[in-house]
Amino acid sequence: METSEPITATDAPPLHRVFRPVVATVVPAAAELDDSAWSELESLVVESLQRRPASVQRKLRLFLKLIQWLPLLRHGTPFTSLDPERRARFLTRLQEHPLPVIRVGFWGLRTLALLGYYGRAGGGREIGYRPDPLGWDKYRP
Amino acid sequence: MNERDYDIVIVGSGAGGGTVAQELATLCADGVRIAVLEKGPKLREDDYTGREIEMAQALYEDGGGFLTSDGSMTLAMGSAYGGSTVVYTGTSLIAPRRVIDGWNVPGLGFEEIERRSKKFMEQNNVHLIREAEINENNQMFARGCRRLGYNAQQFPVNVMGCLGSSLCNLGCPNLAKQGTHRVQLPQAERGGVEVVTRCEVLRLEGKTAVARVRPKHASEKGEPSSWAPGEYRIRSKVVIACGGAVHTPALLLRSRLPASLPRLGHGFTCHPALILVAEHHRSISNFVGHPKSYYLDDFVESEGFVLETCMYFPFTTAKSLSGFGPSHSEFMQAFPRLQMILVLACDHAEPGNRVAVDRAGQPVVHYRFTPAVRKALARGTITSARIFFAAGALRVHVPAAAQPMVEARDADQLDDLVDERRFRPGGVTVSAAHLQGGCGMGLTAVDSVTDSFGRVHGVPWLFVADASLFPDSVEINPYLTIMALADRAAQKIRQDARDLLA
Numbered sequence: 001m002e003t004s005e006p007i008t009a010t011d012a013p014p015l016h017r018v019f020r021p022v023v024a025t026v027v028p029a030a031a032e033l034d035d036s037a038w039s040e041l042e043s044l045v046v047e048s049l050q051r052r053p054a055s056v057q058r059k060l061r062l063f064l065k066l067i068q069w070l071p072l073l074r075h076g077t078p079f080t081s082l083d084p085e086r087r088a089r090f091l092t093r094l095q096e097h098p099l100p101v102i103r104v105g106f107w108g109l110r111t112l113a114l115l116g117y118y119g120r121a122g123g124g125r126e127i128g129y130r131p132d133p134l135g136w137d138k139y140r141p
Numbered sequence: 142m143n144e145r146d147y148d149i150v151i152v153g154s155g156a157g158g159g160t161v162a163q164e165l166a167t168l169c170a171d172g173v174r175i176a177v178l179e180k181g182p183k184l185r186e187d188d189y190t191g192r193e194i195e196m197a198q199a200l201y202e203d204g205g206g207f208l209t210s211d212g213s214m215t216l217a218m219g220s221a222y223g224g225s226t227v228v229y230t231g232t233s234l235i236a237p238r239r240v241i242d243g244w245n246v247p248g249l250g251f252e253e254i255e256r257r258s259k260k261f262m263e264q265n266n267v268h269l270i271r272e273a274e275i276n277e278n279n280q281m282f283a284r285g286c287r288r289l290g291y292n293a294q295q296f297p298v299n300v301m302g303c304l305g306s307s308l309c310n311l312g313c314p315n316l317a318k319q320g321t322h323r324v325q326l327p328q329a330e331r332g333g334v335e336v337v338t339r340c341e342v343l344r345l346e347g348k349t350a351v352a353r354v355r356p357k358h359a360s361e362k363g364e365p366s367s368w369a370p371g372e373y374r375i376r377s378k379v380v381i382a383c384g385g386a387v388h389t390p391a392l393l394l395r396s397r398l399p400a401s402l403p404r405l406g407h408g409f410t411c412h413p414a415l416i417l418v419a420e421h422h423r424s425i426s427n428f429v430g431h432p433k434s435y436y437l438d439d440f441v442e443s444e445g446f447v448l449e450t451c452m453y454f455p456f457t458t459a460k461s462l463s464g465f466g467p468s469h470s471e472f473m474q475a476f477p478r479l480q481m482i483l484v485l486a487c488d489h490a491e492p493g494n495r496v497a498v499d500r501a502g503q504p505v506v507h508y509r510f511t512p513a514v515r516k517a518l519a520r521g522t523i524t525s526a527r528i529f530f531a532a533g534a535l536r537v538h539v540p541a542a543a544q545p546m547v548e549a550r551d552a553d554q555l556d557d558l559v560d561e562r563r564f565r566p567g568g569v570t571v572s573a574a575h576l577q578g579g580c581g582m583g584l585t586a587v588d589s590v591t592d593s594f595g596r597v598h599g600v601p602w603l604f605v606a607d608a609s610l611f612p613d614s615v616e617i618n619p620y621l622t623i624m625a626l627a628d629r630a631a632q633k634i635r636q637d638a639r640d641l642l643a
Contacts, residue, residue: 026465044194051204053503088466095464095567103567104212111206111460118455118473119194128477129455131428133191133314135305136274139429 155224157607158383159321164631166332182363183222223322276430285532390579400599484521
């Protein structure tokens with residue numbers, strides 16, 4: 001799987017299948033998104049990745065594989081089969097890991113998850129962020 | 142390979158390139174041919190939508206996600222007609238005397254920087270915005286500072302017809318910000334300078350720039366380049382590198398220059414910055430109004446940090462908060478109640494912090510947080526938290542704490558809660574937008590890359606006119622100082638034009 005081809009929204013499992021549970025662990029409300037919102041989220045991530053060096057995409061693929069299979073060592077089951085609480089605990093361990101490469105990898109993945117979720121058109125509206133080019137003319141009481 | 146001939150080629154169109162282009166445009170009347178080669182696109186007026194990811198991808202290098210080599214920091218660089226002046230907030234300060242004196246560049250004094258900076262303050266309509274147009278996010282900072290006895294000062298900004306969209310960092314949708322894309326470049330073009338966008342200079346082969354013009358894809362914003370897509374050899378008599386503190390050193394590193402420049406790429410500084418966020422009990426005006434009205438530099442000499450007001454967008458804010466999951470989401474849900482402060486560490490040139498190129502010639506920025514920078518970020522965090530609480534915040538998100546959410550009742554424990562060790566790769570999100578150094582000015586090639594006019598040592602036809610000239614960090618928002626130095630370089634080129642263009 002470690003190729004220089006870009007990750008795409010239609011990437012075959014396990015990569016595509018792992019990314020959604022990661023996003024839903026980072027932003028729990030993502031679990032409630034419908035197919036169209038997921039599609040928008042993943043398109044943003046894919047577009048962002050396409051502008052990055054191929055090496056970044058390779059590292060992301062590898063890191064997603066690690067996330068899927070590392071839990072086998074502790075829990076005897078892959079990441080996608082863990083319950084939400086265990087998924088969160090596992091990702092917290094990556095975030096606090098003593099090895100910089102693991103922390104940086106998780107930081108990058110978390111960044112992509114947040115980019116996809118909060119970069120959606122609805123991502124801002126849902127948290128009450130409603131800027132307008134008209135600025136004060138729009139909002140002055 | 143396409144071929145072109147000019148007398149002067151300017152690489153980059155930001156604060157440096159735009160200024161040089163305008164100041165040299167008078168030469169066009171004498172038949173001098175000048176081209177500005179800009180890697181990014183020129184956006185149309187209706188391209189500025191204010192949508193965060195869309196605009197970041199259109200206007201920033203790597204969509205704003207350019208990482209240092211160890212992944213510890215994100216560097217923001219504009220990539221467009223106008224460079225980073227399209228995406229800054231227009232805050233306009235003159236470099237402090239102690240900084241210019243500290244640079245100790247022979248022939249360059251504070252008075253000259255001040256005089257030239259004032260010229261561009263006038264040209265770009267720098268002024269203080271009216272108090273009635275300052276939003277609560279900013280007012281609360283000023284109020285918190287007053288209560289603590291700090292001296293918050295208002296930023297002069299270079300806007301004209303600002304409606305307060307708050308979207309400065311995504312390119313002003315009302316074209317109010319007076320960056321080089323609004324002032325100097327149009328003036329240069331009226332004077333006869335040709336600006337070519339989507340044109341990336343790959344390397345210099347002597348005085349010839351080898352460049353590639355990218356096609357405009359259907360999904361991309363902006364105008365197509367005025368040149369057909371393809372590779373070009375652009376001959377000139379003078380080259381002025383204005384690609385910024387990452388791309389200018391990288392361009393010179395991958396070029397065949399007839400001089401030994403051991404300091405090339407060294408001395409990189411960037412004001413590592415931390416976005417801090419606090420929650421109030423009620424909604425405040427934060428996503429309306431100019432986002433950056435005040436700064437506090439009381440601690441710059443004693444503790445090495447400056448605080449600025451700021452207001453960022455949902456993804457940038459989410460990225461800046463530590464952790465993930467329900468507590469992270471809960472804080473994001475409070476967006477209309479959030480106040481923000483930016484902590485900038487005034488870093489200094491250090492061995493090892495430098496710009497290099499990889500085997501493909503792409504820039505690589507090596508940067509490690511020194512103990513002084515970690516301490517400045519930590520002390521800036523603590524001071525910011527005190528300001529937030531003094532302004533009435535309920536809780537403050539402290540990313541460098543084991544438990545980031547600090548309630549008002551725990552404000553007296555801030556010194557114990559903030560942990561400098563958390564400023565490590567993959568830890569706290571740190572970003573930087575004031576990229577400086579790499580082609581520092583000085584006396585000889587032993588201690589610097591250029592002389593005080595930006596002329597590269599040993600290469601009389603090659604000039605640098607951007608923030609890479611700074612021998613050390615400027616400790617304020619840098620664009621006016623860049624313009625002042627670019628103005629100085631342009632004056633020197635005009636004075637020596639007879640020899641340079643012979």
